[in-house]
Amino acid sequence: MSATSSTTVNGLSITSVDGGVTAAAGFRSAAVHAGIKKSTALDLAIIAADRAVAAAGIFTTNLAQAAPVVVSRQHLERTAGRATAIVVNAGCANACTGATGMADAIEMSTRTAAAVGCAAEEVLVASTGVIGVALPMPRVVAGIASAASALTRGKGSETAHAIMTTDPFPKERAVRVDTSRGAFTVGGTAKGSGMIEPNMATMLGFLTTDARVSPALLQRALIASARDTFNAITVDGECSTNDCLFALASGESGIEIDDDTYPALLAGMLDVSRELAIGIVRGGEGATKLIAITVRGAVDDADARRVARTIANSPLVKTAVHGADPNWGRIVAAAGRSGGRFDVGRTSVRVGDVLLFENGLPHDDAAPQAGRHLQGTDIRIELDLGTGSSGTATIWTCDLTAEYVRINGEYRT
Amino acid sequence: MSATSSTTVNGLSITSVDGGVTAAAGFRSAAVHAGIKKSTALDLAIIAADRAVAAAGIFTTNLAQAAPVVVSRQHLERTAGRATAIVVNAGCANACTGATGMADAIEMSTRTAAAVGCAAEEVLVASTGVIGVALPMPRVVAGIASAASALTRGKGSETAHAIMTTDPFPKERAVRVDTSRGAFTVGGTAKGSGMIEPNMATMLGFLTTDARVSPALLQRALIASARDTFNAITVDGECSTNDCLFALASGESGIEIDDDTYPALLAGMLDVSRELAIGIVRGGEGATKLIAITVRGAVDDADARRVARTIANSPLVKTAVHGADPNWGRIVAAAGRSGGRFDVGRTSVRVGDVLLFENGLPHDDAAPQAGRHLQGTDIRIELDLGTGSSGTATIWTCDLTAEYVRINGEYRT
Numbered sequence: 001m002s003a004t005s006s007t008t009v010n011g012l013s014i015t016s017v018d019g020g021v022t023a024a025a026g027f028r029s030a031a032v033h034a035g036i037k038k039s040t041a042l043d044l045a046i047i048a049a050d051r052a053v054a055a056a057g058i059f060t061t062n063l064a065q066a067a068p069v070v071v072s073r074q075h076l077e078r079t080a081g082r083a084t085a086i087v088v089n090a091g092c093a094n095a096c097t098g099a100t101g102m103a104d105a106i107e108m109s110t111r112t113a114a115a116v117g118c119a120a121e122e123v124l125v126a127s128t129g130v131i132g133v134a135l136p137m138p139r140v141v142a143g144i145a146s147a148a149s150a151l152t153r154g155k156g157s158e159t160a161h162a163i164m165t166t167d168p169f170p171k172e173r174a175v176r177v178d179t180s181r182g183a184f185t186v187g188g189t190a191k192g193s194g195m196i197e198p199n200m201a202t203m204l205g206f207l208t209t210d211a212r213v214s215p216a217l218l219q220r221a222l223i224a225s226a227r228d229t230f231n232a233i234t235v236d237g238e239c240s241t242n243d244c245l246f247a248l249a250s251g252e253s254g255i256e257i258d259d260d261t262y263p264a265l266l267a268g269m270l271d272v273s274r275e276l277a278i279g280i281v282r283g284g285e286g287a288t289k290l291i292a293i294t295v296r297g298a299v300d301d302a303d304a305r306r307v308a309r310t311i312a313n314s315p316l317v318k319t320a321v322h323g324a325d326p327n328w329g330r331i332v333a334a335a336g337r338s339g340g341r342f343d344v345g346r347t348s349v350r351v352g353d354v355l356l357f358e359n360g361l362p363h364d365d366a367a368p369q370a371g372r373h374l375q376g377t378d379i380r381i382e383l384d385l386g387t388g389s390s391g392t393a394t395i396w397t398c399d400l401t402a403e404y405v406r407i408n409g410e411y412r413t
Numbered sequence: 414m415s416a417t418s419s420t421t422v423n424g425l426s427i428t429s430v431d432g433g434v435t436a437a438a439g440f441r442s443a444a445v446h447a448g449i450k451k452s453t454a455l456d457l458a459i460i461a462a463d464r465a466v467a468a469a470g471i472f473t474t475n476l477a478q479a480a481p482v483v484v485s486r487q488h489l490e491r492t493a494g495r496a497t498a499i500v501v502n503a504g505c506a507n508a509c510t511g512a513t514g515m516a517d518a519i520e521m522s523t524r525t526a527a528a529v530g531c532a533a534e535e536v537l538v539a540s541t542g543v544i545g546v547a548l549p550m551p552r553v554v555a556g557i558a559s560a561a562s563a564l565t566r567g568k569g570s571e572t573a574h575a576i577m578t579t580d581p582f583p584k585e586r587a588v589r590v591d592t593s594r595g596a597f598t599v600g601g602t603a604k605g606s607g608m609i610e611p612n613m614a615t616m617l618g619f620l621t622t623d624a625r626v627s628p629a630l631l632q633r634a635l636i637a638s639a640r641d642t643f644n645a646i647t648v649d650g651e652c653s654t655n656d657c658l659f660a661l662a663s664g665e666s667g668i669e670i671d672d673d674t675y676p677a678l679l680a681g682m683l684d685v686s687r688e689l690a691i692g693i694v695r696g697g698e699g700a701t702k703l704i705a706i707t708v709r710g711a712v713d714d715a716d717a718r719r720v721a722r723t724i725a726n727s728p729l730v731k732t733a734v735h736g737a738d739p740n741w742g743r744i745v746a747a748a749g750r751s752g753g754r755f756d757v758g759r760t761s762v763r764v765g766d767v768l769l770f771e772n773g774l775p776h777d778d779a780a781p782q783a784g785r786h787l788q789g790t791d792i793r794i795e796l797d798l799g800t801g802s803s804g805t806a807t808i809w810t811c812d813l814t815a816e817y818v819r820i821n822g823e824y825r826t
Contacts, residue, residue: 064749064757096745096757098773131742132775236728239750241742315649315728315813316821323822329544329654332509336477337652344477344509360511362545400728402815408729409736 007271012264013178014271020156020172023187024210026050026250030150031162034143036091036129036136042162044143047206048085048116048151053250055083056219057124058226060243066095067105068125069244075109075121081215084118086206086246087144088126090163090191095131095241104135111141115148124246126204128165128191131241160189163204166407167191171279177268179261184211184253186268192235192280203280205230205245207272211265212251221257221266222247229273232305233396235284236404237313281396286403289377290396291321295340297384298391303340307383308395310338318400321379326370328356335383346386352379420684425677426591427684433569433585436600437623439463439663443563444575447556449504449542449549455575457556460619461498461529461564466663468496469632470537471639473656479508480518481538482657488522488534494628497531499619499659500557501539503576503604508544508654517548524554528561537659539617541578541604544654573602576617579820580605584692590681592674597624597666599681605648605693616693618643618658620685624678625664634670634679635660642686645718646809648697649817650726694809699817702790704734704810708753710797711804716753720796721808723751731813734792739783741769748796759799765792 006015022029031045057076059069076083087108094101109123116123127135160170174187190205207222222245230245247269257265282290293311298304311317314334320327328349336344345360352373354366373379385391419428435442444458470489472482489496500521507514522536529536540548573583587600603618620635635658643658660682662670670678695703706724711717724730727747733740741762749757758773765786767779786792798804 062746062749063753063755064745093742096742096770096773096775098758131740131746132770132777238727238729238746241746241749314651315817316651319818319821322818325822327544329506329509332477333475333544333651333654336475336654340476342476345511357509357545360509362509364545400818402818404728405732405735405813405815405818408732409738 012267014267015176017174017176017185019174019187020160021047021187021189021206021208022153022156023174024185024208024250025252026210027208028151028153029155029159030147030152031155031158032143032147034089035139036089042158043091044089044140044147045159045162046085046087046112046144046147046151047159047208049248049250052082052084052118052122053248054213054215054218055081055124056215056222056247058222058245060240062239062241064096064241066093066127066242067097067101068094068127069242070102071105071109072124072126072244075124078121081219082122083124083248084122085112085116086124086126087112088163088204089140090165091129092127092133092135093129093131093242094127094135097132097134100134104137107137108140108144111144112148115145126244128163128204128242156187156189163189163191165191166285168283171276173272173275175268175271177264179255179264181261182255184209184255186272188272188276190276190280192283203243205276207247207269209249209268210251210253211249211255211257213249213257213265217257217262218247218249221262221269224266225269225273229270229277232394233277233281234309234312235281235398278396281398284398285407286401287398288401289321289379289399291379291381291398292394292396293381294394295383295385296392297386297389299341299387299389300391301393304391304393305395307335307338307340307385308393310334311381312395312397315400318397321374322399322401324371324374326351326356326367326374328362331381332357342385342387348384348386350382425680427680428589430587430589430598432587432600433573434460434600434602434619434621435566435569436587437598437621437663438665439623440621441564441566442568442572443560443565444568444571445556445559447502448552449502455571456504457502457553457560458572458575459498459500459525459557459560459564460572460621462661462663465495465497465531465535466661467626467628467631468494468537469628469635469660471635471658473652473654475652475654477509477654479506479540479655480510480514481507481540482655483515484518484522485537485539485657488537491534494632495535496537496661497535498525498529499537499539500525501576501617502553503578504542505540505546505548506542506544506655507540507548510545510547513547517550520550521553521557524557525561528558539657541576541617541655569600569602576602576604578604579698581696584689586685586688588681588684590677592668592677594674595666595668597622597668599685601685601689603689603693605696616656618689620660620682622681623663623666624668624670626662626670626678630670630675631660631662634675634682637679638682638686642683642690645807646690646694647722647725648694648811691809694811697811698820699814700811701814702734702792702812704792704794704812705807706794706810707807708796708798709805710799710802712754712800712802713804714806717804717806718808720748720751720753720798721806723747724794725808725810728813731810734787735812735814737784737787739764739769739780739787741775744794745770755798755800761797761799763795
């Protein structure tokens, strides 16, 4: 993901850069093996700003919220959007762990605060892993001390590794955004890879920027960028107990975000978020194909999202794509049960560039050509609902495989 | 399913009898191999009453309704609930087939009507199989003539075979209901086994009875009995284009259904429907385990159904059960994202008779015992949401297996 690329969005120049979550000025990180995972892999990380900075967060909507989610939300509320550090562990979700879990999450914040020199409420806490198991706190405490003493700008990719659970590869991205006032940087890292459904962010994600922005504007940009990225992906329709997405803004670039430069910040956050979100899907449990489902011509964008998401979560569509079967009938059937408003007789379905269904009738002669597209790893499914309105949405998902069943049938046993 | 059993429900005696969909007096059926399926299996059947009788129907809520669904609904409306015959084929759904498909469904009704001697609108039409493929009408027409000439009371089980697609076994059931006024019979057959989600009936189902009942009361009993049976099952959350459930009542028993005897009719229809519905789940694509999910202590029954259904459709719960992993955390997480209203701290989770989670905390020492229950084939999962209200519901589902992926990744190719 660190290959240099440069794109121009709305007159802004966006260039990929190295460094992931520590690419932006004013941030350091470190990752250690604390011994929470059974393997010898990295499993605890701290991302720290040089001082308290603007912070924003989005949290899972699941009623069963893990202790770190509860603690982080409280901290953001108490500080009105300021934070100095994020502490995160993999291997244990600290969810459904009762009062002990709450005490453990709070202790993670106080230990981190003491080590980096800030107030406990300026620390955001995140955990991912098995539900219902208590954190091994002596190891966590030692890991926090060890990580805090090793903070550096160069360890972004180690942090990307430390937050992985069943993810097959780490996910990080950073871009430099050039504006007429100068440049700033946005970076980030995220982890999947099961229990992924957009009902906020669906995973852990951490963004950093050296733009200078108020907490309120940072929160607005975070919500806006998540809508079409982290909230537009699904692996298995499962919204977890631990989902959270944090953004920290150091201001070190000196580029002030106001009404004029807000589009630049949003473009940078969208770029990083999209890359991380698609990486989560591509690395979904058992996934062999990335599937982009685009719905156009819907009554409105919400209806387009509803239709696209139902198709994205359809086991019959996901298994058909896995088998490279151009089974447009399952796509139409999923759209039909989605609750979206449309007339099947005016709907068209494309797989890749191949028109398979139009005006209520199949183009079966095109099936072999569509089948060839489905044998690739980057699949496009497009529906035009033909309502005369222009509602549109894209949802990314992956295929459903026997490997998903294997991973999740053997996760704990 | 023909093993004789007798139960007493609300003072009524209900005894299982042989004969399936032709057990009730006044009905005949026949099944033939018309050549719609690629194999040599039975694939077309007619169920016929001796004359026009009371009829009721429930249809899929999918926007993409197959031609036979559209035709059957119109026929029931035009006759105000009278029908003489049901004609059904497997191997081709006649869905997403445009004007040709509508003409074909209508021709199935006219040909059947001519053969059994009734008006076309007194024929209900049902199809199941691949979407988007036109019916081979010459074969269908010949099959209808052949079946109509072979109608007999003894062929219920052949009809149960003829409607199968990926079903591993036929599903039929009949019961004699003894009331203080005398006895009547309720029988039926149904098919699954993928694209199964209760958004009406989720499959094809045909019930017959020799009770004497008005179309309106029969419709009421059909809706009431489907609610906790056919509408309380799910295999993969997919609501198909072709779902329909029909009931025919011949009146031949002479037992009049009024306010006093309605509970007896409902009890008989519930018994048959429950057996057929559970059979669909047990024979779900790739299924190795039947899972009954019961939620109690919800704010109301609708909330209980919402929670139970979300758990039932959770890929992580279904794969955990497949792997005999007592992963109550996934159950709590699915409940938490269901939209049901409850406090996780007051919720308890049982797997079999084993309490695994209570008052926000796990009983991990009980996990091995729960794991042993999960190694069986009939699994019970029970949640008490502890709201203080008594909302309750049971949803039946099956495990998610690599075989489901294989069946659906190779269905057409």
